[in-house]
Amino acid sequence: MDTLKSETSGVALVNTWSGLPAAQRPDWPDPAALHRVTEELAGAPPLVFADECDRLRDRLAAVARGEALLLQGGDCAETFAQASADSVHRKLTTMMQMAAVLTYAASVPVVKVGRLAGQYAKPRSQPVETRDGVTLPTYRGDAVNGFDFTAEARVPDPERLLRMYRASSSTLNAVRAFTARGHAGLSQVHEWNRDFIAGSPLRGTYETIAAGIDRALHFMRATGARPDHFDDAEFYVSHEGLLLDYEGPLTRRDPRTGRVHAASGHMLWIGERTRDLDGAHVEYFSRIDNPIGVKLGPTATPDTVLRLIDRLDPDGEPGRLTFVVRLGADRVRDVLPDLVEKATASGARVAWVCDPMHGNTMEAPSGHKTRRFDDILAEVRGFFEVHRALGTHAGGIHVELTGDDVTECVGGGHDLGFPDLFDRYESACDPRLNRGQSLDLAFLVAEFLHGDRPVPDGPAA
Numbered sequence: 140m141d142t143l144k145s146e147t148s149g150v151a152l153v154n155t156w157s158g159l160p161a162a163q164r165p166d167w168p169d170p171a172a173l174h175r176v177t178e179e180l181a182g183a184p185p186l187v188f189a190d191e192c193d194r195l196r197d198r199l200a201a202v203a204r205g206e207a208l209l210l211q212g213g214d215c216a217e218t219f220a221q222a223s224a225d226s227v228h229r230k231l232t233t234m235m236q237m238a239a240v241l242t243y244a245a246s247v248p249v250v251k252v253g254r255l256a257g258q259y260a261k262p263r264s265q266p267v268e269t270r271d272g273v274t275l276p277t278y279r280g281d282a283v284n285g286f287d288f289t290a291e292a293r294v295p296d297p298e299r300l301l302r303m304y305r306a307s308s309s310t311l312n313a314v315r316a317f318t319a320r321g322h323a324g325l326s327q328v329h330e331w332n333r334d335f336i337a338g339s340p341l342r343g344t345y346e347t348i349a350a351g352i353d354r355a356l357h358f359m360r361a362t363g364a365r366p367d368h369f370d371d372a373e374f375y376v377s378h379e380g381l382l383l384d385y386e387g388p389l390t391r392r393d394p395r396t397g398r399v400h401a402a403s404g405h406m407l408w409i410g411e412r413t414r415d416l417d418g419a420h421v422e423y424f425s426r427i428d429n430p431i432g433v434k435l436g437p438t439a440t441p442d443t444v445l446r447l448i449d450r451l452d453p454d455g456e457p458g459r460l461t462f463v464v465r466l467g468a469d470r471v472r473d474v475l476p477d478l479v480e481k482a483t484a485s486g487a488r489v490a491w492v493c494d495p496m497h498g499n500t501m502e503a504p505s506g507h508k509t510r511r512f513d514d515i516l517a518e519v520r521g522f523f524e525v526h527r528a529l530g531t532h533a534g535g536i537h538v539e540l541t542g543d544d545v546t547e548c549v550g551g552g553h554d555l556g557f558p559d560l561f562d563r564y565e566s567a568c569d570p571r572l573n574r575g576q577s578l579d580l581a582f583l584v585a586e587f588l589h590g591d592r593p594v595p596d597g598p599a600a
């Protein structure tokens with residue numbers, strides 16, 4: 140009883156956001172229905188627990204200190220229809236395969252965080268959409284309204300917040316089951332990568348990295364280490380904390396420590412469209428103890444960055460704040476250095492991660508929203524080069540991906556073209572890298588990281 144009381148009081152502790160402007164908040168048509176839903180969420184069990192969030196914060200502290208990389212990935216928009224165990228499993232294995240390659244290339248641990256179990260709400264650039272002369276509200280993610288282009292589907296429905304909670308809960312259950320089973324030892328993951336390489340037109344390029352991993356596995360086995368028993372299964376979940384009508388009621392206070400956590404996911408981030416310093420999102424995020432991210436697009440200035448640090452990480456604790464930079468391949472080299480330099484000079488100890496997706500969105504001749512694989516790779520390369528030039532740590536990548544063979548981004552090993560976008564364009568929002576393109580990215584990033592990794596100290600001369 141005590142616990143429940145304390146948990147509920149967490150909600151009151153963080154409702155200081157409620158009087159502030161909340162950008163992108165849906166126009167819920169029925170306040171009484173919204174109230175019933177938020178009451179139900181306030182009494183629901185937490186989806187994640189404070190100690191798990193703290194462990195991720197420790198892992199991200201290593202990223203901020205330059206001792207680890209973050210691999211954050213998953214759908215732009217999860218959908219209720221796609222919350223199946225198979226679909227979750229394919230995303231997890233794709234990310235494990237990517238992580239194995241990056242770990243080898245960078246010689247540091249890779250922290251795996253899904254855009255998963257809560258990524259159901261979308262900020263949009265336009266409030267309405269017009270098709271064949273009919274104008275309707277835009278789709279804002281399954282948490283808010285329906286994807287179908289009908290007036291009925293597009294009405295925001297707060298009951299969907301409860302469906303979001305249930306879909307997140309079953310997705311998390313699948314994640315926990317897959318990872319607890321420890322089904323994916325390093326050798327198994329490497330075998331999957333070997334299969335991928337065998338079918339790739341770029342196998343010549345990837346062979347050096349794969350052969351290096353082969354040798355490392357042989358070496359481990361020769362020393363008696365058991366790569367199949369290697370505990371590589373730690374996996375966390377994250378989403379954009381866009382809907383404060385969901386996050387607020389799902390906030391919990393740990394009765395032992397008095398600390399307050401968002402109980403909807405291990406890590407939450409603030410999107411590019413909601414990082415207003417005087418807005419509700421920054422206020423809510425300043426009150427929770429989870430590790431958090433903030434997206435930084437091309438309008439971010441060093442002043443924005445310093446003020447965000449001041450509001451969100453005033454104690455300068457590594458692991459608390461990660462900047463997810465999404466500038467575009469053509470701007471990253473110009474805009475990023477000043478942001479990183481000024482933040483570093485201020486004494487901040489944040490992590491820097493590259494989102495090479497959102498600054499590189501374009502329209503195909505067919506009207507499909509798409510991205511070129513080469514732009515994505517170019518932004519990652521630019522991001523790592525800027526950090527190398529500054530002597531700071533490029534902390535990892537944040538990508539929109541799926542484990543399925545969709546055709547939403549062009550280019551990659553199989554060189555998908557614009558006509559291929561008609562085959563399997565299944566995203567409810569932004570175009571994702573498919574499984575093969577995700578692995579292409581991991582191998583190509585590994586290639587340039589491999590040349591950079593620190594040489595272990597040799598014996599004194």
Ligand SMILES: O=C[C@H](O)[C@H](O)COP(=O)(O)O
Nearest residue numbers: 215261262263264265568569
């Ligand atoms: O990640 C999502 C999109 O980038 C965001 O929702 C904006 O998309 P839009 O310009 O199609 O609205």
Ligand SMILES: C=C(OP(=O)(O)O)C(=O)O
Nearest residue numbers: 215410411412434465497
């Ligand atoms: C909306 C997104 O990104 P951003 O806030 O960077 O535009 C997203 O990550 O899907």
Ligand SMILES: [Mn+2]
Nearest residue numbers: 215539568569
């Ligand atoms: Mn997106």
